[in-house]
Amino acid sequence: MASKLIWVSPYEVENQLELSLRQAFDILEPKLRPPFSVTIPDPEEYVQLNRAIVYGVLCYPDLAKVYIRYLHALITDGYALYTSLLVGIVNELHCKLVDCAKSQLIWVTKEMIHVSAVGIDGLLVSLLRRIVGGDYGDENVWLCSELASLFLGKWDCLLEDDPLVLTSALYSFLRLLGDHCRFLGIAKLENVRRMESEFCVRMFREQLHLCLKIGRDLLRLLQDVLYIPEFGEIWMDLVLNPCSFRTPGFSDISQIYQSRTSSRYFLLRITPEMETQLRFLLTYVKLGSQMRHQTWFWRKFLSRPEKETILIDIVRFICCAHHPSNKIIQSDVIPRWAVIGWLLKLCRTNYIEHNVKLALFYDWLFFDERADNIMNVEPAILLMVCSVPQYLDITQSLLGFLFRLVDNYDTNRRDMVIRGVSSAFKEVVRKGVISSLDILVTCPGLAPYLKENLVRFLTSHSEGVPLNLLPVNVLSLTPQKHHPSQAKENECGTEAVDIPVPMSDNSCLSPCPSVQNSGQTQADSLQSLVQSLGESLKQSSTKALQSLENVLLSFIRLDNQRG
Known part of the structure; x- marks a missing residue:
């Protein structure tokens, strides 16, 4: 018997999930008609009835309400099994579903929200993942529109029973909105953009405490739509008037920057x-x-x-x-x-x-x-x-x-x-991801301004400079190749030793007079600077930092001249 659930090519192997649902429906279809049986099914029959009703609801829309009434009468697990079957269909079969089944899938999802089914959050997340980025075909736009409408229409139910799933919808629609607004000439996107915008603005204005659970990537996505007036206003309030959101504990946008985004949000797109x-x-x-x-x-x-x-x-x-x-x-x-x-x-x-x-x-x-x-x-x-x-x-x-x-x-x-x-x-050096940064600092082909910026950045903006951040070449004044065994040492747990130095200001970045003296060669200057570095360490950390920066910058200049 041909499937009414999915499209199958003549030579394609039967899908086992679809086959199990269809066979259950073929066997139990007479029991799905009124008057319904009042006997309690055994565990195996309960599983088969759930499978049969899933197939019937998706394939026979005219009888879907009858089948759902029977489901309500026999349910004993809070709809957990029924919802898990729907999730499996979305994850495994969605691309092959016939149009009627896709429409029925949205309808039955709304029914599951209405009865607060166990696992409804997983079903909604699975549907959100089915909206394909960069796809402006009719089917994909339809799905995006249906889900945006669903989240707006079921706002109160979801807010009461599964509030965290609203954060998944916010992440998805805010990301999609950034793409949809880049193609203003596509008429079928107008309604989708309106609903996406309405949902996202409502989340920010009414439920910021939920929005904050996304973490720093919330701001990455928001900054992509700041040219839209209502989102520009949200950004300004987040930066200048955070108390307007009336969210206890939120006082500055830095709090969002400091919050790492959970990996589950990245799966959504x-x-x-x-x-x-x-x-x-x-x-x-x-x-x-x-x-x-x-x-x-x-x-x-x-x-x-x-x-x-x-x-x-x-x-x-x-x-x-x-x-x-x-x-x-x-x-x-x-x-x-x-x-x-x-x-x-x-x-x-x-x-x-x-x-x-x-x-x-x-x-x-x-x-x-x-x-x-x-x-x-x-x-x-x-x-x-x-x-x-x-x-x-x-x-x-x-x-x-x-x-x-x-x-x-x-x-x-x-x-x-x-x-x-x-x-x-x-941290990448301390944890042994790389053994040192000398390959960047001493790379002959790297633009001089990048090497100087890297050196200044490392020495001027860190509380401690690990020893193995210092280029091997600077310490020896002779070029050496980085040996792979160094990386193996760090991978085995060897930690870098920190030299405690304070934050320095810009005055420490100017080269010392000995480097600028035209009577000395660059090599002589370097040798002198390295010798003075030990003395500076004994005198004060500030002088040590200044000497260290001068050594590194001088070496870069010498390295560039040789290149």
Whole structure:
């Protein structure tokens, strides 16, 4: 018997989930008609009745209300089994569902919200994941519109029974709104944009305490729609008038920056099929054998120009929601940084490239080793270090972008950003992600201003400078190659030793007179500076910091002249 639930090609193997639902309906369909049986079913029959009713509701809309009444009469588990069957259909069969079944799926979801079914939050999250980013086809726009309407229409029920699912909807619709507003010429998006905007504004204005549970990525998404007047006003109130939200405990936007976003939110903008393929690529595919897998992924999910917006969500997912085990990290499986480097090459527009880099570095800006996960910042530093020297343009582009973020992302909270980035640099060395930063500081091909900025940043904005942040070349005055065994030592738990030095002001950045004296060569100056560094350490930490900065900057100048 042909399926009324999904589209099946003539030579396609039968789907086991669909088969189990259809067979249960074929056997039990006579029992689903009034008058209903008043006997309590045994556990096995209870499972079969739930399967039969799921199939009947989705495939026979004219009888759906009759089937649901029977479900209400026999339910004994708070609808947990019934809801789990619906979740399985959404995750496994949604792409194949016939149009009638898709419509019925939304209808029965509303019914489950009405009866406060156990697991309704999981069903709603699964449906949200089915809205594909960068897809402006009729079916995808219809689904987005239906779900936006559902969340607005069931606002009170959800707020009372499952308030946290509203944060998942906010994350999804705020992210989608940023994309939908970039295509103002598409008429069918007008109604969707209106409902997305209405829902998101209502969440900010009425339920900010729920919005805050998303964490710092809430602001990343909000900043993408600030040109929309109502969201610009929300931003201004968050920054200048936080008390207007009447949210106890919220007094400054810095509190949101300091709150890490849970990995479950990053899954919302990745479809189950994308997640499966990405996890397979990052778990089983060997480095050097990834080309055909990447090509297949690109053709399947990214080939159309408008779909490049998904790159932003994929990078955020890889950084924050896929953390490989130590066994995989130490194997020859393609690392996360290599996949992100490939994704960066797929960016066609400056807007997408900017946002992909922001997704890569976002946790750097507010990194706190006490609360943040080192795995979130690992891909960026490894991509910069491992791109030297073969792909130096990537290293320069990323490092330059990071410095521009530090200076411009939030000028009123620049000190917080500096502390975050400094902490990230320090922690990747301390935890052994890389053995030292000398490969960047002493790289001959790296732009001089980037090396000088890196040195000044590391020495001027950190509370302590790890010894292995000092370039090997500076200490020996002879170029040395970094040996892989150094990385192995740190991976085994060897920690860097910190030299406690205070924060320095800009006056410490000017070169000392001995460096500027034209009568001395750069090499002589360096030798003199290194000798004076020991004396400065004995005298005061401030002088030591100034001497250290002068040594590093002088070496960079010498290195550049030799290059």
